[in-house]
Amino acid sequence: MKYYICVALLAALLAGCSSVPNSSSSSSESSSVAAAAPTTAPTSTPVPATATPAPTASPTPVPEQSSIEVVDGITYVNGILIANKTYSLPADYAPGVNEEAKAAFEQMKQAAAAEGLNIYISSAFRSYEYQTKIYNNYVARDGQQQADTYSARPGHSEHQTGLAFDLNSIDDSFANTPESDWVAQHAHEYGFIIRYPADKESVTGFKYEPWHLRYLGVDTATKVYESGLCLEEYLDITSIYPQ
Numbered sequence: 001m002k003y004y005i006c007v008a009l010l011a012a013l014l015a016g017c018s019s020v021p022n023s024s025s026s027s028s029e030s031s032s033v034a035a036a037a038p039t040t041a042p043t044s045t046p047v048p049a050t051a052t053p054a055p056t057a058s059p060t061p062v063p064e065q066s067s068i069e070v071v072d073g074i075t076y077v078n079g080i081l082i083a084n085k086t087y088s089l090p091a092d093y094a095p096g097v098n099e100e101a102k103a104a105f106e107q108m109k110q111a112a113a114a115e116g117l118n119i120y121i122s123s124a125f126r127s128y129e130y131q132t133k134i135y136n137n138y139v140a141r142d143g144q145q146q147a148d149t150y151s152a153r154p155g156h157s158e159h160q161t162g163l164a165f166d167l168n169s170i171d172d173s174f175a176n177t178p179e180s181d182w183v184a185q186h187a188h189e190y191g192f193i194i195r196y197p198a199d200k201e202s203v204t205g206f207k208y209e210p211w212h213l214r215y216l217g218v219d220t221a222t223k224v225y226e227s228g229l230c231l232e233e234y235l236d237i238t239s240i241y242p243q
């Protein structure tokens with residue numbers, strides 16, 4: 001009798017233990033799905049990571065696992081369009097300059113001007129064909145190995161996304177100017193990040209480019225800025241050409 005009660009108690013305890021996390025996790029799942037559902041309206045914004053069913057069963061529970069989604073040959077990681085050495089764009093992808101990014105830059109330009117600083121876009125959208133010309137010229141001049149440190153191969157340039165802007169001189173003379181310092185401090189407030197930071201060359205695959213901005217929107221740009229990580233680290237992805 002005593003034994004029976006103990007077993008019954010134990011069973012009740014175990015049932016209690018296992019049911020609590022189960023019910024809380026399933027309710028949080030369903031609430032997150034419910035919360036995500038209204039936002040899956042026909043906007044161009046890619047669906048947040050939580051709304052997409054995991055394509056593979058995760059072997060270990062990684063809380064911030066990146067969701068990689070390819071739509072019409074374009075890769076989105078956690079909803080962020082990515083073009084780097086690992087992830088390329090289709091040759092015919094030619095969206096032109098992103099209007100939202102352009103408008104955000106104009107706001108930033110005005111804020112800089114109010115402090116007596118002159119920042120301007122020197123290179124924005126570049127087509128696959130144009131990038132081919134640029135890259136081939138650099139390869140002819142410096143050799144492929146060298147060119148690969150500062151110029152993207154066709155299909156791998158962030159400029160083809162229409163979301164990247166090169167400012168002012170587009171060379172090392174921009175570094176440490178008042179304009180460069182101001183951009184480094186304030187770009188995220190307008191939705192931009194310095195895409196290829198100093199000392200992240202081994203991760204981004206590109207040399208430090210204080211003039212190259214990538215538009216992410218204010219929320220994401222601020223999170224990336226505050227993380228101190230480059231975009232590859234932030235999204236836990238690589239930037240390496242497939243051999």
Ligand SMILES: [Zn+2]
Binds near residue numbers: 164213
């Ligand atoms: Zn650039």
